[in-house]
Amino acid sequence: MENVITADIAVIGGGAAGITAAIEAKQTAPSLNVIIAERLDRTGKKILVTGSGRCNLTNRNISGGDYHGSLPFVMDIIKKTKNTEEFFRSLGVLCSADEEGRVYPYSKSAASVLSALRLKLKSLDIPEICGFKADNIDKTKSGYTIKAEDGRIIKCRRIIAACGGYASPANGTDGAALKMFREMGIKTAKICPAVAPLRVDPASVKGLKGVRVHGKVSAVSGDRVLKTEEGEIQFTENSISGICVFDLAYLFSEYEGKLSVKADLMPEYSEKQLSDILKEIKSGRNECTLEEFLNGLFVKNLAVFIMKRTLNLPLTEPVSKLKNKDLSKIAETIKNLSFKITGCSSWQNAQVTAGGIHAGEIDVSLCLKKEKGIYFAGEILDTDGKCGGYNLEWAWSSGMWAGRNCALSLHDLT
Numbered sequence: 196m197e198n199v200i201t202a203d204i205a206v207i208g209g210g211a212a213g214i215t216a217a218i219e220a221k222q223t224a225p226s227l228n229v230i231i232a233e234r235l236d237r238t239g240k241k242i243l244v245t246g247s248g249r250c251n252l253t254n255r256n257i258s259g260g261d262y263h264g265s266l267p268f269v270m271d272i273i274k275k276t277k278n279t280e281e282f283f284r285s286l287g288v289l290c291s292a293d294e295e296g297r298v299y300p301y302s303k304s305a306a307s308v309l310s311a312l313r314l315k316l317k318s319l320d321i322p323e324i325c326g327f328k329a330d331n332i333d334k335t336k337s338g339y340t341i342k343a344e345d346g347r348i349i350k351c352r353r354i355i356a357a358c359g360g361y362a363s364p365a366n367g368t369d370g371a372a373l374k375m376f377r378e379m380g381i382k383t384a385k386i387c388p389a390v391a392p393l394r395v396d397p398a399s400v401k402g403l404k405g406v407r408v409h410g411k412v413s414a415v416s417g418d419r420v421l422k423t424e425e426g427e428i429q430f431t432e433n434s435i436s437g438i439c440v441f442d443l444a445y446l447f448s449e450y451e452g453k454l455s456v457k458a459d460l461m462p463e464y465s466e467k468q469l470s471d472i473l474k475e476i477k478s479g480r481n482e483c484t485l486e487e488f489l490n491g492l493f494v495k496n497l498a499v500f501i502m503k504r505t506l507n508l509p510l511t512e513p514v515s516k517l518k519n520k521d522l523s524k525i526a527e528t529i530k531n532l533s534f535k536i537t538g539c540s541s542w543q544n545a546q547v548t549a550g551g552i553h554a555g556e557i558d559v560s561l562c563l564k565k566e567k568g569i570y571f572a573g574e575i576l577d578t579d580g581k582c583g584g585y586n587l588e589w590a591w592s593s594g595m596w597a598g599r600n601c602a603l604s605l606h607d608l609t
């Protein structure tokens with residue numbers, strides 16, 4: 196094993212951002228020697244699990260409001276870099292989009308995306324140095340020394356740090372790299388799981404485990420509705436999830452202890468319309484038990500849950516016992532099912548990290564302000580997007596941007 200490796204540009208982290216950074220750096224300045232150092236035994240492991248193995252690699256409806264965090268120039272970078280679908284087409288990966296604008300490779304296989312990226316690395320002669328966990332960075336006269344846990348050393352002129360965050364530690368991202376940069380005096384924004392389930396008190400969802408229902412979910416703090424999303428809501432024994440809930444999770448960090456999620460299970464109808472529908476249902480179901488009253492609207496466990504939440508009556512009683520005011524209360528519960536959020540999910544269940552290298556530390560080229568040879572790209576930075584291709588879009592675009600700017604900074608010197 197070679198103990199000292201030299202390079203012009205060393206990319207730390209062989210994920211989506213690191214691979215595109217390396218490709219773009221080499222294409223910008225082909226004479227430069229670019230390498231990727233990856234802590235796992237191979238590059239791109241996380242790419243393989245994205246989009247449930249299908250890789251939702253971007254979205255056709257991206258706007259600034261889809262990203263959160265301190266970075267003010269996310270959309271500028273996305274606009275200034277190559278269009279992601281065109282980039283992949285140039286690698287031989289044709290893409291197609293679903294009706295929500297979510298873009299996938301035509302193969303619907305994340306493996307084909309990773310394979311195309313790795314073929315490109317090979318054709319550009321960019322070595323992938325695996326099993327290299329960067330542990331320490333020292334400044335030298337001519338650049339930097341990166342030390343790995345196993346004693347190997349990379350000597351380079353520039354660094355692009357694309358080491359991800361904390362989400363999905365099985366894929367190489369346990370926050371150790373962010374810790375390394377914090378120890379170098381670099382400021383990071385508050386870290387929190389994003390694109391993740393939200394925890395609730397198990398007693399508040401008793402009986403709902405496994406239930407899936409379409410609805411609108413709103414993140415609420417006090418009287419303020421912070422954000423509303425629509426989609427399939429899923430329940431476990433201690434959490435609520437589903438893509439629409441994932442997209443509210445980033446708010447937990449700011450509103451910890453003061454956040455509730457309110458679900459509207461029949462958003463197509465007003466509360467008044469729903470009360471009238473319930474009156475109609477009652478007239479045909481007077482002989483049924485209360486337990487059976489809503490089973491034409493919802494799956495059994497949810498129907499029973501709503502009745503228990505609303506009424507103080509044994510559900511063995513007949514529907515004929517319901518008064519008009521009870522029907523109004525049931526309608527209100529269906530439209531305003533509220534859960535207090537007690538926590539965010541574990542990093543194992545989170546797809547993305549909110550927080551990371553703070554915007555105040557970097558300039559628009561994604562270079563560290565106080566150390567003009569270290570660039571950042573991807574999830575390690577303080578930006579996170581919603582579910583639906585937005586996070587990979589940021590990884591590819593910021594990778595290209597950092598790669599290009601980093602290469603140009605050396606190209607100008609040579």
Ligand SMILES: Cc1cc2nc3c(=O)[nH]c(=O)nc-3n(C[C@H](O)[C@H](O)[C@H](O)COP(=O)(O)OP(=O)(O)OC[C@H]3O[C@@H](n4cnc5c(N)ncnc54)[C@H](O)[C@@H]3O)c2cc1C
Binds near residue numbers: 253329357546590
């Ligand atoms: C289950 C799951 C599904 C997802 N699905 C989607 C989706 O369909 N669409 C979407 O847009 N987003 C999705 N995401 C989010 C998306 O995958 C990430 O935001 C994106 O991959 C981040 O890319 P990155 O290159 O910045 O970081 P990462 O992909 O996390 O790559 C960082 C790399 O750096 C390496 N590394 C870390 N520390 C060191 C070190 N000290 N030394 C050397 N190497 C190091 C890691 O091993 C890793 O390979 C999903 C995430 C998960 C977990």
